[in-house]
Amino acid sequence: MEESMSFKNNTIIETRVLEVRELGGPGKRRWREILVEYPEISFGPGQFVMIRKDCGPTCWAYPYMLQRSTDRGFTVCAVENSSLYEAEAGTPLVVWGANGRAVRPGVDTVVLSQSATLFLAAPFLEAEPRCRQIVLCDPADRNFLESSPSILPVESVEEMARELELARPGAVVAALNVSVLLELAAAWNRPENLPFDVFAATKISCGVGGCKSCYLHSRSIRLG
Numbered sequence: 001m002e003e004s005m006s007f008k009n010n011t012i013i014e015t016r017v018l019e020v021r022e023l024g025g026p027g028k029r030r031w032r033e034i035l036v037e038y039p040e041i042s043f044g045p046g047q048f049v050m051i052r053k054d055c056g057p058t059c060w061a062y063p064y065m066l067q068r069s070t071d072r073g074f075t076v077c078a079v080e081n082s083s084l085y086e087a088e089a090g091t092p093l094v095v096w097g098a099n100g101r102a103v104r105p106g107v108d109t110v111v112l113s114q115s116a117t118l119f120l121a122a123p124f125l126e127a128e129p130r131c132r133q134i135v136l137c138d139p140a141d142r143n144f145l146e147s148s149p150s151i152l153p154v155e156s157v158e159e160m161a162r163e164l165e166l167a168r169p170g171a172v173v174a175a176l177n178v179s180v181l182l183e184l185a186a187a188w189n190r191p192e193n194l195p196f197d198v199f200a201a202t203k204i205s206c207g208v209g210g211c212k213s214c215y216l217h218s219r220s221i222r223l224g
Contacts, residue, residue, distance in 0.1 A: 012096040013038065014054070017087045018072060026115040026141035031077050034084055038073040038095060044102025045123035046173075046199060049076070053083060054092035065119070065199070066098060068126050077119035103197045105131050108170030112160065112184075115141045120175035120199055125150070131173075134163055136180060161188035171195040 019035040036051070043066045052061035062083055064076035078084040087093075105111070105128040113121035115137045125131055135145050137153045145153040154160045161184060164172070171194065174181060178200050190196060 012094060015073075015093050015095055017089055017091040017093060019089055020087065023077070023119075025118055026137060026144040029116065030080050031119055032085055032087075033067065033075050034078050034087055035070065035075050036073045036093060036095060039071065041069065041074050041098060043069065043074070043098035044104060045127040046103040046197065047098040047100045049074070049095050049097030049099065051076070051084060052094040053087065054094055061094070061096075063099075065123060067119070067123050077122065079119070103173060104128075105173060106170060107131070110134060110164065110167050110169035110172050112136075112164075112172060112174040112176060114176060114180060115145070117175045117177065121173070124173050124175075132167060132169070134160055134167075136160055136176075157183040158187050160184060164188055169194070171197075173197045173199070175199045 015037045017034055018037050021033040021035075023031040023033055025031055041049075045066075048063045048065050050061040051064050060083075064078070064082075064084065067075040067077055069075075076084070078087070103124070105124045107128065107130045109124070109128065109131045111121045111124050111131050111133045113133065113135050115135060118135065121133060125133065129150070131150070133148075133151045135151050135153050136157065137145055137155060139155060142153045142155075145151045152163060154163060157180060165188070172190075174184070174196070176184070176198070181198060181200055
């Protein structure tokens, strides 16, 4: 079920935003799909790029999950609190990637996510639309999510674990916050040899985790 995928370029390039498209999510969440000019890039679901807005030496680069490719470049999803959310067509960017290990989902893959992390699950569903998706949500989000026939909404981690056991998946891809991931690990008796790939939202500066001693988000150290 898993396959490492090559890419043509992993160099730093100066590029620009081509298009910005508004997206709506459950709970009145607002996301934007950003199309970035980079026609040579090749990637697989699960890989990401580092993106920095070209606004001087104090602007940091942040990781963005690659969503889909076009003949002009690639798209990423920007959430409201991200540095890229206010970008417009023509905004200069510095990009490097693709980075990370790609995962090739199959028809028997189950994709796990939360209402707030639907955009992290999107690349796997783009690669294999027949995947089943289980989404942990608030009761108020259920109507929105049930409008998609591929989504099974659940309202607790325990319910997610039960549905996983009933589904008997061939592989699992999880796009979850760390706290939910830990709860799921305690509630679900995962089969020993089941492929299980995790894409969790954490705060690190470089997006790679190279030195293991990141302090970008420390309030005591100005600018890191």
